[in-house]
Amino acid sequence: MEDASIKLTNLAKSYRGQDAVHNLNVDVKKGELFGFLGPNGAGKTTTIKMLTGLLEPTSGSAHINDVDIWKNPIEAKKKIAYVPDQPNLYPKLTGWDYLEFIASVFQVPQEKFQSKAKELLQIFSLTEQANDLIESYSHGMKQKIAICGALVHEPEVLFLDEPTVGLDPKSARSLKNLLRELCDNGMTAFVSTHILEIAEQMCDRVGIILDGKIIALGTMDELRSSGGNLDQSLEDIFLELTGGEDHQALISEITDQGDPK
Numbered sequence: 001m002e003d004a005s006i007k008l009t010n011l012a013k014s015y016r017g018q019d020a021v022h023n024l025n026v027d028v029k030k031g032e033l034f035g036f037l038g039p040n041g042a043g044k045t046t047t048i049k050m051l052t053g054l055l056e057p058t059s060g061s062a063h064i065n066d067v068d069i070w071k072n073p074i075e076a077k078k079k080i081a082y083v084p085d086q087p088n089l090y091p092k093l094t095g096w097d098y099l100e101f102i103a104s105v106f107q108v109p110q111e112k113f114q115s116k117a118k119e120l121l122q123i124f125s126l127t128e129q130a131n132d133l134i135e136s137y138s139h140g141m142k143q144k145i146a147i148c149g150a151l152v153h154e155p156e157v158l159f160l161d162e163p164t165v166g167l168d169p170k171s172a173r174s175l176k177n178l179l180r181e182l183c184d185n186g187m188t189a190f191v192s193t194h195i196l197e198i199a200e201q202m203c204d205r206v207g208i209i210l211d212g213k214i215i216a217l218g219t220m221d222e223l224r225s226s227g228g229n230l231d232q233s234l235e236d237i238f239l240e241l242t243g244g245e246d247h248q249a250l251i252s253e254i255t256d257q258g259d260p261k
């Protein structure tokens with residue numbers, strides 16, 4: 001694929017000899033909003049950590065806009081932002097100071113920082129709390145300030161791990177709209193989520209990972225037509241591919257057996 005913004009080539013990780021992620025080969029195009037789905041323990045976080053320079057692959061490579069993140073980490077990390085599912089923030093900084101700190105690390109000019117920070121705080125309804133200490137923020141507010149921090153330096157590629165967990169519906173909607181707009185303007189987003197409805201609504205393409213292997217990759221239409229049922233929802237496709245329906249049947253069986261009626 002031309003213009004791959006994120007390129008995984010035979011990317012693999014094993015923990016103490018146990019394979020967690022097997023030879024992944026995926027290209028995500030510039031400007032694409034890519035959804036990365038999979039059941040618990042499938043290998044999503046392991047993959048994202050390898051792509052963001054936090055976990056060294058056992059083999060293979062990961063490129064961000066043609067820069068190998070493991071061979072040239074500083075250059076690659078200038079291009080990316082990562083919001084983990086449990087962001088590590090500085091509790092004794094105010095929201096504004098946190099954003100200013102991130103912007104200074106990425107050498108964002110002061111004037112640009114000021115307008116970008118105000119815009120992001122406004123989008124996520126945090127303007128009034130900008131001068132409060134982060135330790136006083138709720139879980140959702142912490143999540144939102146972490147997202148603002150990720151976007152304040154206008155990354156070329158954004159990685160989000162479970163971004164809507166903890167967000168209220170208005171903030172989740174703001175995030176979806178903002179991601180769409182940023183990707184339409186050329187940013188690439190790699191988003192792991194369990195919320196299939198969100199992936200279905202907002203992603204250009206999705207990849208489904210199971211036991212460390214990509215088992216489906218494509219647009220919603222491509223996934224539906226490969227399953228032979230054009231009316232299928234992403235939830236149906238996901239459960240079918242990941243064996244969720246079998247588990248569901250098993251759970252119902254056990255529950256029914258335990259039911260005294």
Ligand SMILES: Nc1ncnc2c1ncn2[C@@H]1O[C@H](COP(=O)(O)OP(=O)(O)OP(=O)(O)O)[C@@H](O)[C@H]1O
Pocket residue numbers: 015020038039040041042043044045046047
């Ligand atoms: N530090 C570690 N040491 C050993 N095994 C690990 C480690 N981290 C993850 N694993 C294993 O690697 C596999 C993939 O885990 P990973 O956290 O990447 O999954 P995930 O898809 O992000 O799951 P979840 O949706 O539950 O967050 C799992 O079998 C997990 O037990």
